[in-house]
Amino acid sequence: MNDNKLTNSRCYFVTKIQRTSGIENHSKPITKEPKFKKLFYHFHTFSDFTLGLIFVISLVTNCSPSELENTCDISSKSYEKTIAAKFILSDSNPLCLSANSFNQTDFTVGGKIFGLTGSGLTLILNHNNSITIPSGSTEFSFPIQIPKGAHYEVNFGSQAEGNFCELVNSTGTVSNKNIRDIEINCQPSCLKCIIFITQNGYPANIGKASNFDSSCHSDPNYPGSGTYKAMVVDGISRRASITANLGDGQMDWVFKPNQAYIRPGGINIETSNAKGLFTSALSAPITTISSDHWTGLNTDWTTNLDGVCLKWTTNSASELGTAGDAYTQDIVTLTAGKGLQNCSVNRELVCVEQ
Template sequence: MIDPVFKKIRSASLNKIPICRSGFWSGKSIYTFSYKHKDTFYSLVSITHSFIIYFFSIAMITNCDPSKMENVCDTSSKSYSKTIAAKSLLGDESPHCFPMNGSSFTVGGKISGLTGSGLTLILNHKNTLVIPAGSTEFSFPTQIPIGSNYEVNFATQAEGNFCELANSSGKVSNKNIKDIEIFCKASCVKCIIFITQNGYPANIGKASNFDSSCHSDPNYPGTGNYKAMVVDGISRRASLTANLGDGQIDWVFKASQAYIRPGGVNIETSNANGLFTSSLSTPITTVSSDHWTGLNSDWTSYLDGACLKWTTKATFELGMTGDAYTQDILTLTAGRGLQNCSVNRELVCVEQ
């Protein structure tokens, strides 16, 4: 009797087979039967035969065309489907895609309706890009590594425009980001400031998420786009330096802009940095308020007083609050001091 012996044959050349250049797939080991026999010639023939069949089977399935730079990580490419088929045939459950180290891509998109100058975008809270008036597209020169998160926000709005973002955040996969959209329209001439009737919870996620409450509140004037005067130092910031207005992110007050109450009574005109550094001509409201701000009295962010950047309503966490029934900036921004995050509070809403 001839005893069969199960032999495992490995080929160094098959440990990794390139799949269309953009990724790598680990080849499976080949298993074949040979027999103990005095004549080793037949064993060598069997080994060679198995090797040839394996190699040409893989070649036929993957069929990589060196003239095409398809990406095996791209689910819409032919290389992806061929790789999955080959791995399924061989019972290989290892990851099919290992992106090449060092790959990075640009972040950009389309713009519509931009007529004013001064629009400035910020990428991942640090890289800024000034957009000229009339632009219809943009792209940050800074490239983001594959697999990294990206987020685009407004540093400053354009003169005479109110712009909004869509598809502004995500994760870089295997191509340049081109689907961010910016929609611009004419901004208010004399912009309204109002206090919400209702109080709102602190755990909204981030400062800019309070904006939607301005539009759903019973005191909403009925028209216009509004943002809440609340900061977290990340999604919204008024100033890095006391009363200077530097490093702004999606700030609610525009430079040299006149602001009024819903009934038309003048409140004050902001300075060239989009701040109020002296007293207001008229209080924003006619009754005392208790509203969230996250601000110091000098317009810098109170990072330890923003309910963990507006992510919690725990009773032991605190958030900075103000009172809008005042002409004093200190009272408006931080006059009520640190208050418990578990209590719903009002918002100062500013038309854009």
């Protein structure tokens, strides 16, 4: 349809409304019986509104040929008409979109932070890119961008001093916008943190090491309060150390630096070192009876990649996982004292308060 036909259609539309609504004769006297005065009042009010609407439509259409102008150009008449039309329709969508909105292929990953009071919180994106979050921060964003369609996963590198933080919506797939719905919820951490051994054994095919954490809270030995994580690693979602006994490259590790740990009854176990590890004998065993718990660890706190039941995805008897014994003061026994065991057998967990 060319501009002249479009204009004629606009004007015909306006004229048609005027004729069918009686507005073109609005100024003529209308004689009605008194009993119809109330009805006339409502009709008169409606006519005024309709007349105003017709005026605005006429203003927008102008009943004259429109030039092909850019509606994003604020100096054009098309821009003015479009703004008026958006006002009438209560349209709050952006008038113009940047060309980058259609061409953008890489996006950022970030979100909100609640309750962070301590320093030292670090986040890791896709097991590789890390950032440190300052104390008191309320939001975060990784400086790198992720391609559209790519998977993203955010983990903790380390917890903040004096805080225990949890992630919400930490994994997903990038669509066509920046990721902004990840949440980090922080709360004060324990002062003297409890370590306990679960009563029940748990299967190895849990999906990843951090998924064992929920079993700590559902186990009969759960103390009844506090947040706990399982002392199990896989090198992907949880890691204690890359280099023997150094505590480097940690990821969502369960022990805090320089933290005192106790049994549920209050007996002191030991205080961790500055890297959140125990490298000398414990003051007391974690438990008073022998245990057989999953760890995935070597005796020096590094991950035994041949002993994590295919990163805790299988309970096949042909695969192996490292197990330890918590009835000891010896770190070697605690971390890997039971050696490599079949993944088909359920085993206990060492659960550490956060």
